[in-house]
Amino acid sequence: xxxxxxxxxxxxxxxxxxxxxxxxxxxxxxxxxxxxxxxxxxxxxxxxxxxxxxxxxxxxxxxxxxxxxxxxxxxxxxxxxxxxxxxxxxxxxxxxxxxxxxxxxxxxxxxxxxxxxxxxxxxxxxxxxxxxxxxxxxxxxxxxxxxxxxxxxxxxxxxxxxxxxxxxxxxxxxxxxxxxxxxxxxxxxxxxxxxxxxxxxxxxxxxxxxxxxxxxxxxxxxxxxxxxxxxxxxxxxxxxxxxxxxxxxxxxxxxxxxxxxxxxxxxxxxxxxxxxxx
Amino acid sequence: xxxxxxxxxxxxxxxxxxxxxxxxxxxxxxxxxxxxxxxxxxxxxxxxxxxxxxxxxxxxxxxxxxxxxxxxxxxxxxxxxxxxxxxxxxxxxxxxxxxxxxxxxxxxxxxxxxxxxxxxxxxxxxxxxxxxxxxxxxxxxxxxxxxxxxxxxxxxxxxxxxxxxxxxxxxxxxxxxxxxxxxxxxxxxxxxxxxxxxxxxxxxxxxxxxxxxxxxxxxxxxxxxxxxxxxxxxxxxxxxxxxxxxxxxxxxxxxxxxxxxxxxxxxxxxxxxxxxxx
Numbered sequence: 001x002x003x004x005x006x007x008x009x010x011x012x013x014x015x016x017x018x019x020x021x022x023x024x025x026x027x028x029x030x031x032x033x034x035x036x037x038x039x040x041x042x043x044x045x046x047x048x049x050x051x052x053x054x055x056x057x058x059x060x061x062x063x064x065x066x067x068x069x070x071x072x073x074x075x076x077x078x079x080x081x082x083x084x085x086x087x088x089x090x091x092x093x094x095x096x097x098x099x100x101x102x103x104x105x106x107x108x109x110x111x112x113x114x115x116x117x118x119x120x121x122x123x124x125x126x127x128x129x130x131x132x133x134x135x136x137x138x139x140x141x142x143x144x145x146x147x148x149x150x151x152x153x154x155x156x157x158x159x160x161x162x163x164x165x166x167x168x169x170x171x172x173x174x175x176x177x178x179x180x181x182x183x184x185x186x187x188x189x190x191x192x193x194x195x196x197x198x199x200x201x202x203x204x205x206x207x208x209x210x211x212x213x214x215x216x217x218x219x220x221x222x223x224x225x226x227x228x229x230x231x232x233x234x235x236x237x238x239x240x241x242x243x244x245x246x247x248x249x250x251x252x253x254x255x256x257x258x259x260x261x262x263x264x265x266x267x268x269x270x271x272x273x274x275x276x277x278x
Numbered sequence: 279x280x281x282x283x284x285x286x287x288x289x290x291x292x293x294x295x296x297x298x299x300x301x302x303x304x305x306x307x308x309x310x311x312x313x314x315x316x317x318x319x320x321x322x323x324x325x326x327x328x329x330x331x332x333x334x335x336x337x338x339x340x341x342x343x344x345x346x347x348x349x350x351x352x353x354x355x356x357x358x359x360x361x362x363x364x365x366x367x368x369x370x371x372x373x374x375x376x377x378x379x380x381x382x383x384x385x386x387x388x389x390x391x392x393x394x395x396x397x398x399x400x401x402x403x404x405x406x407x408x409x410x411x412x413x414x415x416x417x418x419x420x421x422x423x424x425x426x427x428x429x430x431x432x433x434x435x436x437x438x439x440x441x442x443x444x445x446x447x448x449x450x451x452x453x454x455x456x457x458x459x460x461x462x463x464x465x466x467x468x469x470x471x472x473x474x475x476x477x478x479x480x481x482x483x484x485x486x487x488x489x490x491x492x493x494x495x496x497x498x499x500x501x502x503x504x505x506x507x508x509x510x511x512x513x514x515x516x517x518x519x520x521x522x523x524x525x526x527x528x529x530x531x532x533x534x535x536x537x538x539x540x541x542x543x544x545x546x547x548x549x550x551x552x553x554x555x556x
Contacts, residue, residue, distance in 0.1 A: 014298075019304060022292070026301070026373070103432055103435060104432070115300065141419055148304065148307040150381060151427055154381055
């Protein structure tokens with residue numbers, strides 16, 4: 001089945017969608033990105049992702065050459081054309097377009113494209129029995145924005161796999177920040193604790209905070225690395241992973257290696273929520 | 279005149295050389311880069327650039343799908359085909375190729391390409407009367423390697439132009455590091471002082487150190503920001519800019535705003551050297 005994407009105003013087969021080798025997204029890694037889940041042919045929490053995309057475009061002085069209405073319509077059309085009516089991943093990418101003078105670009109001629117792909121679920125065991133994180137001392141550049149700079153995350157994938165971990169947890173100066181492509185939550189005495197600065201605020205993180213509101217106390221604040229060891233529960237969130245319980249951080253077992261009750265409750269609430277998104 | 283590039287084993291017109299939108303160089307900014315000058319159809323100090331490229335490929339676990347002999351031959355052929363027998367710029371780019379599973383790639387199928395372009399000289403006034411730097415607090419990620427991550431450098435270009443500066447000087451924690459795409463030298467009492475850590479060691483920097491050897495004392499060491507103000511002379515070096523005298527850093531005039539004698543001497547030596555490269 002031919003797979004289509006959207007590139008600079010047109011829907012076309014992905015093999016025909018080609019980017020110039022002088023695109024500043026390649027030569028200078030200059031671009032922003034967003035990843036959304038789709039359920040039943042519809043993007044999940046589209047406006048949350050779009051607003052984040054807009055803030056990234058703004059900080060990099062990039063021109064989004066499409067309205068949000070058109071982008072959402074294109075996504076729906078792509079999902080249908082590509083046969084992605086089950087759960088799917090959507091990726092939106094925006095770069096400065098062709099490089100000028102080695103390190104500049106024409107604001108009026110960006111490169112914008114949308115890809116959709118089949119969702120590959122992670123091992124069921126992660127959701128049932130919990131997964132492992134490995135820590136790495138790092139703070140992303142421009143952490144509040146979803147630029148295309150995932151050099152560190154990419155180079156660490158082999159290490160992650162060797163360590164049989166689901167994610168890399170960035171810690172910096174003794175502070176817990178975020179995972180390479182996920183956010184982290186700690187549960188302590190029925191309170192949800194999650195870092196609030198120097199991180200990318202994920203949309204699944206946002207939904208979890210909404211679902212927890214009123215039922216659990218919430219602390220969005222800086223989290224010390226030593227708090228990992230005294231947490232009752234830990235879990236991570238991501239658009240492509242939902243909520244994954246964490247039972248090990250490096251070699252330290254969290255709360256006896258059992259998936260906790262608050263995590264289970266939020267996983268059930270999240271599952272119900274994505275089954276009937278607004 | 280049709281311009282050619284080299285992409286994954288073939289020389290082809292640049293319009294026909296297209297990169298997949300799922301290339302990890304785009305989706306995850308995962309790639310390395312090098313920029314070389316060419317004089318008279320020949321790459322300048324090719325092996326120095328190549329060795330740096332190899333070290334970057336190694337750190338990112340990227341596979342260079344071409345030997346150095348072949349790469350040099352291709353460059354010579356491209357320069358001739360593109361009519362770049364005068365001074366020209368050469369760019370080599372290596373990415374992980376098509377993205378797999380969102381954030382991985384197949385080591386055996388990288389994307390490698392070479393571009394050549396006409397050299398655009400900077401204003402003659404910079405070389406004659408000196409130029410201005412603006413400082414910015416930043417340290418690059420993986421500063422010793424030439425990854426394609428130039429997000430900060432690119433986003434700062436408008437600021438640089440507004441400030442009528444030739445370059446952005448990265449300082450970090452009170453230390454002078456490097457410019458966005460150049461190295462920096464200070465001259466004090468006939469001694470050349472240049473940062474040695476947390477920087478990309480440029481090839482022009484290396485040539486200047488060779489040319490100065492025996493004639494000037496050389497200190498490769500950490501440089502405090504306050505040393506900028508007491509320097510007798512400052513200059514920057516880059517493959518695409520050669521040696522540019524600096525007479526102003528932010529609003530501070532260096533050594534009375536005059537281009538110094540050591541800078542002039544090294545500029546003359548460098549000019550003679552590139553006229554007859556080995």
